[in-house]
Amino acid sequence: xxxxxxxxxxxxxxxxxxxxxxxxxxxxxxxxxxxxxxxxxxxxxxxxxxxxxxxxxxxxxxxxxxxxxxxxxxxxxxxxxxxxxxxxxxxxxxxxxxxxxxxxxxxxxxxxxxxxxxxxxxxxxxxxxxxxxxxxxxxxxxxxxxxxxxxxxxxxxxxxxxxxxxxxxxxxxxxxxxxxxxxxxxxxxxxxxxxxxxxxxxxxxxxxxxxxxxxxxxxxxxxxxxxxxxxxxxxxxxxxxxxxxxxxxxxxxxxxxxxxxxxxxxxxxxxxxxxxxxxxxxxxxxxxxxxxxxxxxxxxxxxxxxxxxxxxxxxxxxxxxxxxxxxxxxxxxxxxxxxxxx
Amino acid sequence: xxxxxxxxxxxxxxxxxxxxxxxxxxxxxxxxxxxxxxxxxxxxxxxxxxxxxxxxxxxxxxxxxxxxxxxxxxxxxxxxxxxxxxxxxxxxxxxxxxxxxxxxxxxxxxxxxxxxxxxxxxxxxxxxxxxxxxxxxxxxxxxxxxxxxxxxxxxxxxxxxxxxxxxxxxxxxxxxxxxxxxxxxxxxxxxxxxxxxxxxxxxxxxxxxxxxxxxxxxxxxxxxxxxxxxxxxxxxxxxxxxxxxxxxxxxxxxxxxxxxxxxxxxxxxxxxxxxxxxxxxxxxxxxxxxxxxxxxxxxxxxxxxxxxxxxxxxxxxxxxxxxxxxxxxxxxxxxxxxxxxxxxxxxxxxxxxxxxxxxxxxxxxxxxxxxxxxxxxxxxxxxxxxxxxxxxxxxxxxxxxxxxxxxxxxxxxxxxxxxxxxxxxxxxxxxxxxxxxxxxxxxxxxxxxxxxxxxxxxxxxxxxxxxxxxxxxxxxxxxxxxxxxxxxxxxxxxxxxxxxxxxxxxxxxxxxxxxxxxxxxxxxxxxxxxxxxxxxxxxxxxxxxxxxxxxxxxxxxxxxxxxxxxxxxxxxxxxxxxxxxxxxxxxxxxxxxxxxxx
Numbered sequence: 060x061x062x063x064x065x066x067x068x069x070x071x072x073x074x075x076x077x078x079x080x081x082x083x084x085x086x087x088x089x090x091x092x093x094x095x096x097x098x099x100x101x102x103x104x105x106x107x108x109x110x111x112x113x114x115x116x117x118x119x120x121x122x123x124x125x126x127x128x129x130x131x132x133x134x135x136x137x138x139x140x141x142x143x144x145x146x147x148x149x150x151x152x153x154x155x156x157x158x159x160x161x162x163x164x165x166x167x168x169x170x171x172x173x174x175x176x177x178x179x180x181x182x183x184x185x186x187x188x189x190x191x192x193x194x195x196x197x198x199x200x201x202x203x204x205x206x207x208x209x210x211x212x213x214x215x216x217x218x219x220x221x222x223x224x225x226x227x228x229x230x231x232x233x234x235x236x237x238x239x240x241x242x243x244x245x246x247x248x249x250x251x252x253x254x255x256x257x258x259x260x261x262x263x264x265x266x267x268x269x270x271x272x273x274x275x276x277x278x279x280x281x282x283x284x285x286x287x288x289x290x291x292x293x294x295x296x297x298x299x300x301x302x303x304x305x306x307x308x309x310x311x312x313x314x315x316x317x318x319x320x321x322x323x324x325x326x327x328x329x330x331x332x333x334x335x336x337x338x339x340x341x342x343x344x345x346x347x348x349x350x351x352x353x354x355x356x357x358x359x360x361x362x363x364x365x366x367x368x369x370x371x372x373x374x375x376x377x378x379x380x381x382x383x384x385x386x387x388x389x390x391x392x393x394x395x396x397x398x399x400x401x
Numbered sequence: 402x403x404x405x406x407x408x409x410x411x412x413x414x415x416x417x418x419x420x421x422x423x424x425x426x427x428x429x430x431x432x433x434x435x436x437x438x439x440x441x442x443x444x445x446x447x448x449x450x451x452x453x454x455x456x457x458x459x460x461x462x463x464x465x466x467x468x469x470x471x472x473x474x475x476x477x478x479x480x481x482x483x484x485x486x487x488x489x490x491x492x493x494x495x496x497x498x499x500x501x502x503x504x505x506x507x508x509x510x511x512x513x514x515x516x517x518x519x520x521x522x523x524x525x526x527x528x529x530x531x532x533x534x535x536x537x538x539x540x541x542x543x544x545x546x547x548x549x550x551x552x553x554x555x556x557x558x559x560x561x562x563x564x565x566x567x568x569x570x571x572x573x574x575x576x577x578x579x580x581x582x583x584x585x586x587x588x589x590x591x592x593x594x595x596x597x598x599x600x601x602x603x604x605x606x607x608x609x610x611x612x613x614x615x616x617x618x619x620x621x622x623x624x625x626x627x628x629x630x631x632x633x634x635x636x637x638x639x640x641x642x643x644x645x646x647x648x649x650x651x652x653x654x655x656x657x658x659x660x661x662x663x664x665x666x667x668x669x670x671x672x673x674x675x676x677x678x679x680x681x682x683x684x685x686x687x688x689x690x691x692x693x694x695x696x697x698x699x700x701x702x703x704x705x706x707x708x709x710x711x712x713x714x715x716x717x718x719x720x721x722x723x724x725x726x727x728x729x730x731x732x733x734x735x736x737x738x739x740x741x742x743x744x745x746x747x748x749x750x751x752x753x754x755x756x757x758x759x760x761x762x763x764x765x766x767x768x769x770x771x772x773x774x775x776x777x778x779x780x781x782x783x784x785x786x787x788x789x790x791x792x793x794x795x796x797x798x799x800x801x802x803x804x805x806x807x808x809x810x811x812x813x814x815x816x817x818x819x820x821x822x823x824x825x826x827x828x829x830x831x832x833x834x835x836x837x838x839x840x841x842x843x844x845x846x847x848x849x850x851x852x853x854x855x856x857x858x859x860x861x862x863x864x865x866x867x868x869x870x871x872x873x874x875x876x877x878x879x880x881x882x883x884x885x886x887x888x889x890x891x892x893x894x895x896x897x898x899x900x901x902x903x904x905x906x907x908x909x910x911x912x913x914x915x916x917x918x919x920x921x922x923x924x925x926x927x928x929x930x931x932x933x934x935x936x937x938x939x940x941x942x943x944x945x946x947x948x949x950x951x952x953x954x955x956x957x958x959x960x961x962x963x964x965x966x967x968x969x970x971x972x973x974x975x976x977x978x979x980x981x982x983x984x985x986x987x988x989x990x991x992x993x994x995x996x997x998x999x
Contacts, residue, residue, distance in 0.1 A: 221559055223708050223779030224614050274616075278785055279514065281532030291758030292538055293711055296780045316761030 096348045099126050101146040101236045102282050103304055104334060106364035107175075108145060113351055123150045123236040124394075131157040135164045142343040143336050145352060147236040148173065151337035152387040165340050173333035174353055175366030176378055177306040179237075179244045181324040182287055184295040188322050190218040191300070200326035201241075201248035204300055205268050208275035213299075222295070227275055228286045229302035232397040236332065237283045239394055241302040243384050244330040245272060246393055253385045257392035270400050278401070283307045291315045304332055305375060306365035325376050330383040334366060433473030437463060438727040440472050440735060443479040443502035445597070446644070447673065447685065448537070448714060451751050452476045452506070452739075459738045472731025475500075480643065481507035482595035488528065488721075489519035497990060503728040504735070505529070505719055506536060508597035508671075508712040511604075511783050515793070518786035533715035536739055537753035539673040540711050540777050541601040543703040544649075546662055547771070550701045552578045559706035562609040565667055566630075569637035575666070582662075588637040589668030592997040593796050595643040601710040602669035603796050604789070606634055608781050614708055615782040622791050628799060635801045640914045640953055640977070642998045645670045647978040649683035654973060656696040660945055664976055667703070671712050673752040675700050676770045685752070704776035711780065714756070797841060803999035804845040804913040806869055807833065807879075808901050809886065810921035812852040814962055816888035817922075819985035825922055825960050826888050828988050833920075834880045836992040842873030844999065845913070848882055849901060853891035853927055860900065862893035862927065869908070891926035895936040898971050902954050906943055909950035914999050916953040916977070922960040924967070933967065940974035953977035955995050960985050 095115045100108035101123040108118045123146050130139060131154050144151065144167065151170045158166060181199060183191070188199050194216040195203035204227050213222035229245075230238035246260070247253055249268055259265065281289070283303025288311055290298040301308070305323075312318050336352045338345040351357055362368040367378065384390065433439055444452045456474040463471040477499045479487075484505060487493075492501045507513070513529035520527060543565060545555075552575075553560050553568075568574070568586040575583035591599035608614060610630040611621045621627060642648070648668045655664040677685040678700055681693030716739070718724070718732040738744065745755040754762050754774075762774045784792065815826040840846055847869030855864055866882040867875060901917045909915050925931060944951060954975040956968035959982045969979035977998075982991040 219778070221706055221778045226779075277782055279531060279783075285532045285534065288534065288758065289713075292535060292754065292756055293713075293780070294775070294777075296708070296777045297711070311758070315758040317758060 094344070096344045096351070097141045097143075098348060098352065099141040099144045099146075101126070101144075101150070103147065103235070103237050103284075103307060103332070104145050104361075104364075104366075107334075107357075107360040107366065110360040110363060111351060111356055113356070116348075116351070122231075122234040123147070123239075124234045126150075127154050127157075130154045130166050131161070133163075133166050137166075138342055139166050139339040141339060142345050143338045143348045143352060145174075145334060145336050147240060147332035148335045148382065149384070149387040149390065150236060151335065153391050156387055156391070167337040168340050168345070170335040170337040171349070171353055173335060174357060175306075175334045175361035175368045176331050176382075177304045177334075177366050178325060178329050178331045178375070178378060179241050179302060180305045180308050181300050181302050181326055182290065182308050182312060183300040183322050183324055185320055185322050187213075187218065187222065187295060187299050188324070190216060193217060198327070199300070199324050201245035201302075204302075205245060205249060205272040209268065209271040211275070222299070225275065226298050227272070227300045227302070228280070228283075228290075228298045229276065230283045230286070231280045232273075233394055233401070235282060237304050237307065238280075239390060240304075240330060240332045240384065241283070242273075242393055242397060243390055244302070244326065245269070247328060247330060247383065247385065248326065253383060255385055255389055257389065257396075260389075260392055260396050266396075266400075269396070273397060273400050284311065287311045291317060291321075304365075305367075309375070310365045323375075328383055329376075329379050331378055333382050334361060432460070434463065434468070434471060436468035437471040437473040438725070438731045440474045440503045440728055440731045441500040442474060442476045442504040442506060442735075443484045443499070444476050444506045445481045445484075445508040445714070446478050447508065447671075448506070448751070448753075449476060449478040450686070451747060455739050455744055455747070456735070458744075459735055462738070470730070472728070472734055474731070474735050477502070480595055481509070481512045481597050482593075482600075482643075485512045485516050485519075488516045488719075489523075492721075492723075497987070501721070501723045503719060503724050503732050505717045506714060507717075508714060509601065509710070510535075510713050510715045511600060511710075511789060512597070513715065513717055514783070514786040514789055518790050521786075522790075528719050528721040529717050530720055533717045534736065534740065535713040535756040536716050537714045537745075537748040537751075537756045538711050539671040539714075539753050540704065540780075541598055541605070541669060541709045542672050542675060542772075543667045543705065544670050544675045544678070544700040545667045545703055546698045547701050548662065548698065549575075549580075549583065549666055550703060552580055555701060555703065560703050561706040562605050563707065565703070565705075566606070566609055566634050568666075570633045583666070584663055586637055586667075587639050587665045588634070589645075589648040589665040590638050590641065591645055591648075591669075592641040592643060593793050595994075595997050596645065597712050598645055598669050598671050598674075599641070600789075600793070601712065603792055604710060604784060605705060605707070605781055606631060607784075607792055609707060610634075614779070617784045617788050617792075619788060619791055622788065622795055628795075631795075631799045635799055636912065638801050638914070639665055639951065640916065640998045641800065642978070643994045645674055646684055647998075649674060649678050650978070651973065651976045652700075653678065653683045653696060655976070656698055658945070659697070661696070661698045663945075672702055672754075672766070672772050675702050676752040676765050676772060679770045680765070699771055701771040702773065702776070704773065704778075708779040708781040709777045710783065714753070800841070802843045802845075802913045803840065804869060804905070804910050804915050805840075805999055806847045806849055806901055806905055806917045808849045808851060808863075808897060808917055808919040809833065809883070810852065810892060810919075810923065810959070811850045811855075811886050811889050812892040812921075812923055812926070813888050813890055814892075814923050814960075817960070819960070821986065824888070825985050826886060828985050829920060829959060830883050830886055832989040832992040833883050835989060836996045837872065837876055837879055839993065839996045840872045840876075840999065842871065844872050845869050845910075846872040846875075846879060848879055849897070850886060851893060851897040852889040853893050855889060863897050863900070869905075892921060892923035893927035893930065894921055894923070894925035894967075895933060896927055896930045898954060898956075899936050899939055902940055902943065902952055902975065905952045906950050909952065911950075914953070915951070916955060916999060918955050918957070918995055919968075919971075920957040920959055921968070922963050924962070924964045933970075937970060937974045940971065944975045951976070953998070955998060956980070957982050957988075957991055957995060959983075959988060 229241040232238040232242035284307035517527040574585035593599040851863040958965040
């Protein structure tokens with residue numbers, strides 16, 4: 060009897076040891092399908108996602124285009140590999156339209172209403188913004204920044220020759236949500252309307268102007284938040300103006316020892332990124348995840364990471380009712396145009 | 402029955418401990434708590450001390466973290482260029498290479514681009530993530546003695562890279578600026594295969610050569626006039642090397658002797674190094690009892706008006722196959738820890754600019770130390786990875802050619818066991834043959850061996866096995882002669898150091914870096930010449946002031962029996978450097994570092 064008990068105890072210990080070893084090796088535990096919630100987040104929402112407290116939540120952060128391309132390429136009937144995607148609109152629509160064009164069925168359910176919003180801002184060094192404004196004869200906005208990029212040097216713009224070339228920044232429009240929304244803000248600023256189509260983007264005047272802007276940006280680019288961080292740490296030598304989401308820029312500028320030398324500009328017309336949750340069309344724990352992300356926990360996490368959430372105090376000018384963006388199709392055309400230029 | 406049960410439990414206990422036992426690195430020998438993920442960090446040398454302090458503080462905080470979430474950070478020193486090469490080669494975990502890192506913090510992000518580019522050329526995926534956060538910053542500057550900078554119009558007139566390079570190419574040198582007593586313009590610059598300041602300076606040099614401030618292309622690099630420009634600039638270089646410290650130490654010694662203005666005119670270094678120098682501490686490390694004394698001639702920072710590059714000290718959490726999710730989590734916790742304002746203030750005290758902008762730039766980054774916190778006003782764009790890699794490759798072709806005499810000790814003690822079953826001579830021969838590959842075909846290299854009574858006729862203490870000549874045509878002969886070496890008698894160190902130096906000086910070639918590379922495992926054992934002071938006087942006399950034929954004597958102290966102190970004095974008498982290979986197994990690495998001077 061004792062031997063049998065010893066053997067049972069021994070087997071239990073070995074199984075326990077294997078389980079511990081597996082955990083240490085970052086391998087999934089033995090047996091059954093994982094039942095944890097899987098939330099994929101766009102880079103710009105990383106802080107909010109990582110702050111959401113839930114023991115059974117796995118968060119993956121990646122550029123919006125990576126998720127979009129994976130979802131677009133999924134064969135019909137395949138699982139999305141996520142329960143929900145928290146991303147600025149209209150990325151879920153971009154995926155839906157791309158799948159429709161390819162004759163594939165939907166992989167995502169209709170997205171939620173905006174859970175949080177953030178406008179596109181420009182962080183600029185005051186001294187240089189003043190020169191820019193004089194040169195453009197308008198408040199600093201994307202049209203002005205694009206024109207300055209065409210002028211190429213501060214000397215041409217009437218500034219100090221030692222400031223060198225004019226150096227704007229926005230995140231990669233072909234990869235990051237903030238890059239595409241900012242590029243859209245630039246296009247809207249140049250074209251003067253939001254209802255443009257791919258044909259408008261192919262007009263010579265826009266192509267020339269937009270090409271100059273995009274080519275003045277560094278070829279290898281970080282996120283808007285990283286660029287704001289970099290410009291605050293290095294001073295005006297690396298970037299003169301940085302386009303980013305307010306949620307990325309404002310907290311960093313406010314905490315910076317050099318905030319007095321900087322200006323956070325809200326270019327007109329105002330364009331916003333609206334964070335939405337798009338659940339997988341089938342399977343998984345979509346409802347639980349929606350309750351978490353669109354509920355109090357999700358709203359608190361978004362607000363704490365700089366997103367504007369209804370009913371919570373905000374700083375900065377009021378937001379317009381709409382996001383000020385063109386259609387998902389026009390945005391996708393702009394993304395392709397950017398790829399082509401580079 | 403009871404015995405059987407006990408035996409069964411004993412066996413199971415062994416099995417259990419094997420299953421849950423810690424990984425090799427988590428042995429506990431170095432202090433990690435059981436179950437903590439070990440996060441190995443490969444750090445560039447200049448922040449090793451700082452990161453080690455911060456890691457110790459971080460590890461203390463981990464005692465309050467749950468076992469399955471805690472991390473233990475271990476810092477290892479690794480030069481940026483060497484780490485880049487090891488990562489591109491898959492980082493074999495040998496004793497010399499050290500553990501595979503979870504975090505890599507080179508001096509500048511550009512090294513990350515170099516690694517990813519080299520991997521992509523081998524059809525392998527990128528392992529260095531984009532957009533890593535900077536731990537701390539320091540811009541590349543040209544350090545110049547204040548009187549020289551003043552002669553160029555500093556601080557009122559902005560000085561550019563092109564101005565310095567024009568001076569370097571002007572045959573009149575400083576005489577054209579009213580100071581013939583300073584001689585030719587001499588540039589100090591390290592080797593871009595190893596050193597971040599050299600990589601940044603070489604990039605800036607290409608921008609100056611093309612007249613561009615961004616968008617360098619491969620076509621730009623191949624233009625004949627760009628090659629010509631770069632050859633001219635390199636011709637002003639005194640010698641290269643793996644670290645800028647060699648220049649700063651020599652400069653400081655010359656300052657003490659009153660010859661700071663003739664050793665070198667400007668050196669491409671990081672702002673942090675200039676601050677250390679002006680505080681009287683050129684190596685940036687205060688040894689016990691050391692009383693830093695500021696130099697007589699302070700250096701000032703020239704921030705090139707065309708722009709410069711920052712060493713941004715990124716914290717790369719690698720996407721390498723050997724990095725686990727637990728290690729990444731631990732790495733992110735450490736990354737956040739070093740960004741805390743209280744830790745970023747420590748960065749400032751080391752002479753770096755904080756990576757966290759919440760901490761204001763302040764002393765010692767101020768004019769009192771020869772630097773300007775409001776500079777630089779503009780930066781040069783880091784070129785694309787393929788252009789960056791091509792710049793490094795092109796530098797190997799365009800760098801100043803060398804004329805080097807390899808002087809190798811074949812005394813009896815070289816036949817001693819190196820500790821791995823091979824003799825010291827065997828290890829040294831292999832390292833020397835491997836190092837021959839670092840020379841370019843236009844370099845001239847010769848081989849001399851030395852030991853007492855090596856020959857029955859004069860000179861008795863050394864033999865020239867291969868005369869100094871183009872390595873392109875005699876690489877095989879050199880390798881073969883090195884391979885045939887056998888140990889003989891004693892060590893006539895002073896005689897061979899002096900005669901080798903004199904021989905190279907006698908056939909000095911002004912278009913080349915002229916140098917002697919002397920390797921020895923012993924002390925001077927020559928009863929006919931034990932005059933160290935006389936040897937030093939002779940070497941110094943040929944190297945001080947406006948010496949028109951500067952020959953550098955680089956020395957390697959090999960094995961535990963070598964006298965590093967004396968070898969250092971011999972090297973420093975010629976404004977060169979001594980290298981420590983007291984552990985014979987490091988000889989290959991040391992040879993590579995020494996040959997990086999040429």
